[in-house]
Structures are given as C-alpha cells and as structure tokens.
Amino acid sequence: MVEKRIPMQVKDAVDLVMSHAGSLETESVALEDSYGRILAQPLTATTDVPPFNRSPYDGYAIRSADTAGASGTSRIPFNVIDHIGAGEVSRKTLNAFEAIRIMTGAQLPAGADAVAMFEQTVENGQSFTLRKPFNKLENVSLQGEDVAHGEEVIESGNLINPGTIALLATFGYSQPQVAKLPTVGILSTGTELLSVGDALVPGKIRNSNGPMIMAQLKRMGIPCKMYGMSIDNLDESFEAVQKAAQETDCLITTGGVSVGDFDFLPAIYERMGAKVLFNKVAMRPGSVTTVAVADGRFLFGLSGNPSACFTGFELFVRPALLKMMGAEKPFLPHTTAFLSEDFEKANPFTRFIRAVYDGETVRPAGFNKSNAVSSIARGNALIVLPGGTRGFVKGDRVDVLLLGVEEGAAKWMV
Ligand SMILES: Nc1nc2c(c(=O)[nH]1)N[C@H]1C(S)=C(S)[C@@H](COP(=O)(O)OP(=O)(O)OC[C@H]3O[C@@H](n4cnc5c(N)ncnc54)[C@H](O)[C@@H]3O)O[C@H]1N2
Ligand code: MOO
Ligand SMILES: [Mg+2]
Numbered sequence: 001m002v003e004k005r006i007p008m009q010v011k012d013a014v015d016l017v018m019s020h021a022g023s024l025e026t027e028s029v030a031l032e033d034s035y036g037r038i039l040a041q042p043l044t045a046t047t048d049v050p051p052f053n054r055s056p057y058d059g060y061a062i063r064s065a066d067t068a069g070a071s072g073t074s075r076i077p078f079n080v081i082d083h084i085g086a087g088e089v090s091r092k093t094l095n096a097f098e099a100i101r102i103m104t105g106a107q108l109p110a111g112a113d114a115v116a117m118f119e120q121t122v123e124n125g126q127s128f129t130l131r132k133p134f135n136k137l138e139n140v141s142l143q144g145e146d147v148a149h150g151e152e153v154i155e156s157g158n159l160i161n162p163g164t165i166a167l168l169a170t171f172g173y174s175q176p177q178v179a180k181l182p183t184v185g186i187l188s189t190g191t192e193l194l195s196v197g198d199a200l201v202p203g204k205i206r207n208s209n210g211p212m213i214m215a216q217l218k219r220m221g222i223p224c225k226m227y228g229m230s231i232d233n234l235d236e237s238f239e240a241v242q243k244a245a246q247e248t249d250c251l252i253t254t255g256g257v258s259v260g261d262f263d264f265l266p267a268i269y270e271r272m273g274a275k276v277l278f279n280k281v282a283m284r285p286g287s288v289t290t291v292a293v294a295d296g297r298f299l300f301g302l303s304g305n306p307s308a309c310f311t312g313f314e315l316f317v318r319p320a321l322l323k324m325m326g327a328e329k330p331f332l333p334h335t336t337a338f339l340s341e342d343f344e345k346a347n348p349f350t351r352f353i354r355a356v357y358d359g360e361t362v363r364p365a366g367f368n369k370s371n372a373v374s375s376i377a378r379g380n381a382l383i384v385l386p387g388g389t390r391g392f393v394k395g396d397r398v399d400v401l402l403l404g405v406e407e408g409a410a411k412w413m414v
Contacts (some may be wrong), residue, residue: 002259003266005280008389010315012348013281014412017316018330020277020293022322024182024249028175031168034160036221036324037178043154043164046171050262053108054086056141060099060121061112061130067133075122075129094346097137099128107286108140115139135334157328161406185248186213187227189237189256189265195229197236202264208373209302209309216313219404222321227251232262241268241299249297249324252317256306258288265290265301274299282349282387285370286312305370311352311382314403322408329408332382332401339383339398344391351387354379355400362400380404384413 004121008016028039055061062078070076078099082090086105094100094111102115114134121128146155153167160178162170168176188210196206207229217224225248230240237256245251256265257279267275274294279301281289285308290301298320302312314332322330338363343353354365354375365379366372384399385392392398399413 004261007280007282007287007349008278010281010283010336011412013241013278013289014044014315014319016322017291017298017320020298021320022296023326024324026177026326028177031165031174031176032179034168034176035162035165037160037181038322039154039156039158039160039164039176040179040326042152042156043167043171043173043176045147045149045151045153048149049147050141050143051147051172053143054056054141055102055104055106055108055115055139057115057117057139058103059115059117059119059139061094061102061109061362062099062114062116062130062134063094063096063111064114064134064138065116065134066097067130070130070133072131075131077127077129078127080126084109093182096312098414101403104169107203113137113140118327155328157326158291161405179327182249182321182324184217184222184223184245184321185244185251186210186226187240187244187253188215188228188229189232189253191228191231191233191262208306209304212306212310212376213252213254213302213313216310216318217321220318220321230287231263232256234264234267237264237271237299238268238271241265241405242272245297245299250300250317251297251319252300252302252313254302254309257290257301257303269294269299272299283315284347284349284351286315286352287349289316291316303370307354307368307372307376309372310354310376314382314401315352319408319412327408329410331409331412332403333405333407333409334413335400335402337399337400339363339392339394339396342393343383343385344370346391347387347389348383349387351383351385352401353383353385355379355381357400362398 018287042154082092082105083099083101084090085103090109100109188207227244230237256263269292276292279290291313292299302309319330338361339365356365365375382401
C-alpha cells in the first residue's frame with residue numbers, strides 16, 4: 001500500500017525550515033574577499049564623510065561676503081594667492097578679495113566659505129572676476145553631509161554589496177567580520193544517472209541536478225562539496241548520505257524522495273534517526289520535497305525532477321542557508337506583474353512557474369512540467385499562483401518571485 005502523505009502549506013513549510021536554521025559562527029576576512037558575504041558586525045562610521053569641508057568643483061575658493069553686489073555690470077575682481085589640488089592643504093588664510101585656485105576634492109582653505117566654478121569666472125592671469133553674489137557655503141561639500149561620525153550606516157546581517165565594500169574601505173575596515181560560510185554537500189541519487197562527459201546509453205540520462213545546484217549555491221557565494229552520484233541501492237545510498245551528512249552543515253540530495261520502489265531517501269532518514277520536518281508540500285512542482293534534520297544538520301531531499309529540484313532549492317535551501325549566515329533578508333524578493341498570456345491550468349496546489357519577467361509583465365518560460373529543464377534556463381523569475389485557484393488569463397495581476405537578485409527580502413512573499 002502506498003504511503004499517504006499529508007501536504008503542508010508552502011508558508012508553513014518555509015517557516016518550519018527557518019525555525020530549524022541555527023546560526024553559524026563569524027570570522028574576519030580581508031576586505032577584498034568580503035564581497036557577497038553577510039556582514040556580521042554593524043558598520044559604524046569611524047569618521048564624518050566627507051571628513052572635511054571640500055570643493056565639489058574645479059574653481060576658486062572665495063569668501064562669500066566679498067561677492068555682495070556682484071553683477072554683470074559690476075564685476076568683482078579677486079586676487080589668486082595659492083593653488084591646491086585634492087590631497088593638498090593650503091597654509092594660507094583668505095583675506096578680503098583673495099581667492100585660492102582649488103580642485104575638486106581639495107579641503108576648503110581657512111577663511112573660504114564658498115567656491116566659484118571656473119565656468120562662473122572670467123580669468124585674467126593671477127586674477128578673475130565674478131558677476132554674481134555667492135551664498136555662504138555655496139558649492140561646498142560639507143563635512144559629514146553624507147555620513148556622520150558614529151552613525152550605524154549598515155546593520156549587521158546585510159549582504160556586502162559593492163557599495164558596502166566602498167563604505168568599509170572609507171571607514172578603514174580592512175578585515176570586516178562576516179558570517180562563516182556553511183559547508184554544503186550535494187549528492188545526486190539515481191541509477192539512471194551518467195556524468196556530464198559520458199555518452200548516452202539506453203535508459204540513462206546525464207546528471208543535471210548536481211551541477212545546477214552547485215551553480216545555485218555559487219550564485220549565493222557558497223562553495224560546495226560534490227559527493228557525486230549514488231545508485232538506487234538502500235545500503236549504498238545510506239552509506240553515502242550518512243558520510244556526506246557527517247561532513248557538512250547541510251546535505252542536499254536529489255531524487256529518491258517519492259514513493260517509488262527505488263526511492264530510498266525516506267528509509268535512509270529513518271535509518272539515520274533523522275527528524276523529517278515534512279515530506280509533502282502543497283506545491284507544484286516539488287510536492288515531494290522533503291526536509292529533515294539530524295544532529296543539528298539539514299538534510300534537504302530535493303526531488304529528482306529538475307524543475308522541482310530547482311524550485312525546492314530556491315524556496316527552502318536558499319533562505320535556510322542565508323538565515324544560518326545571519327542574513328536579515330533571506331527570502332526571494334517578491335513583486336507582482338501582469339500575465340502576458342493565459343495560463344489555463346487549475347492550481348490545486350500553489351504553483352511555481354518558471355517565468356520571464358520584464359519589469360511589468362510576466363509569462364511562463366516555455367515547457368513547464370516538473371521534469372522540464374529548458375524553462376529553468378530561460379526564466380528569471382517564478383510566477384506564484386495560489387493553491388485552490390482556477391486558470392488565470394492574460395492581464396491578471398500575479399505574484400512573482402525574482403531569481404538571481406543580489407538583495408533578498410526580509411519576509412516571505414508579503
Ligand atoms: N505514484 C506516485 N508517483 C510519483 C509521485 C507521487 O506522488 N506518486 N510524485 C511524482 C512527483 S510530483 C515527482 S516530482 C517525482 C519525484 O521523484 P523523486 O524525487 O523520487 O525523484 P526520482 O524518482 O529519483 O527522479 C524523478 C525524475 O527525475 C530524474 N532525475 C533524477 N535525478 C536527476 C538528476 N540528478 N539530473 C537530472 N534528472 C534527474 C529522474 O530520472 C526521473 O525522471 O515523482 C513522481 N512520481
Ligand atoms: O514534486 Mo512533483 O514536482 O510536484 O511534480
Ligand atoms: Mg522517484
């Protein structure tokens with residue numbers, strides 16, 4: 001008699017996985033290696049930015065008071081007493097009707113409180129004239145206008161993006177504290193599996209899930225241990241899973257989680273004494289996605305069907321790993337868009353459709369069954385159609401999860 005599994009709602013399954021994701025330790029890494037890692041300390045400003053009043057233009061530092069009454073018919077002349085570029089500091093102090101030739105980024109000299117751009121002057125040797133009055137602090141980049149000393153600019157738990165790198169560098173964080181990366185293993189199960197370099201023989205297919213998941217991890221900046229492929233034999237698979245699980249924080253297997261005669265993952269979890277969080281989710285594809293925990297480690301039993309495997313990773317593995325790394329935004333970013341073609345199938349379970357999203361509209365990315373490979377490659381998003389709904393038509397507004405986006409979301413599909 002086939003085992004009867006009770007499907008869990010996707011949201012509940014996601015919550016359950018997240019509640020089992022513990023925290024990894026932190027480590028410090030060289031700034032140049034920190035891109036894509038999760039910041040594990042608050043990024044606090046160690047100085048004002050800019051650290052001094054400076055010129056935003058190439059021009060002349062002046063005293064605004066000297067420009068009072070300037071006009072096209074009554075130009076005011078200035079005497080140039082010094083010349084500085086960025087990185088240089090003038091030792092001079094401006095007196096009445098004096099100016100210092102100053103380049104973009106240079107510190108404003110003593111006495112100066114405004115900058116006239118070259119384009120606003122008529123130059124004549126060591127002097128120039130102005131035809132308009134300047135306000136106090138006109139054309140001045142003020143100390144601290146970007147960031148104030150002591151401000152918490154970025155909170156712990158944010159992904160280090162190129163801008164974060166610039167901030168870390170600005171404030172002298174040469175060895176930022178980041179979350180350690182989880183040790184993740186991938187094991188593909190299936191007697192039918194061949195390696196990528198093998199020639200096809202009757203009944204066999206090449207293992208595409210293993211390399212795909214490796215790339216999904218890579219996209220998150222997480223390396224993995226490849227445990228290769230195991231044939232559908234209970235003892236052999238058990239040994240392979242057990243060994244891999246002991247060596248990793250998180251083991252991802254593909255295939256063998258359904259109710260077939262050679263689907264051994266359920267028996268393996270039992271033999272390992274693993275706690276199965278769920279083995280059926282009210283979603284398509286990926287309804288057989290199984291998640292278990294053993295000795296505080298995750299065992300993700302993703303379906304063998306490529307689209308189900310891909311979806312199971314994005315919905316469950318990705319946020320769990322990010323939570324382990326202390327990420328504040330572990331979920332796929334969510335938006336809505338208008339369907340640009342009909343989708344007539346009914347949706348007894350929540351349906352995740354590999355899709356092409358163009359910023360306004362969204363459409364399925366071609367052949368979309370659970371065993372599809374092509375639509376994974378063609379899509380950049382997942383359309384989410386709630387369970388219990390009928391078909392959708394062109395123009396309907398639908399939920400969309402974005403794939404491959406650097407910045408995640410704090411909440412699951414709000
Ligand atoms: N009687 C039932 N049969 C099935 C059910 C069910 O509820 N009752 N569920 C179906 C659903 S839904 C799915 S999805 C699949 C899930 O199967 P498994 O996760 O057990 O995976 P396998 O049986 O090992 O393989 C399924 C399919 O995927 C191919 N595969 C496997 N590994 C790879 C790989 N690494 N690279 C590429 N393709 C792979 C495999 O050859 C099969 O075609 O079960 C349904 N059946
Ligand atoms: O798990 Mo299956 O993918 O629902 O088709
Ligand atoms: Mg199966």
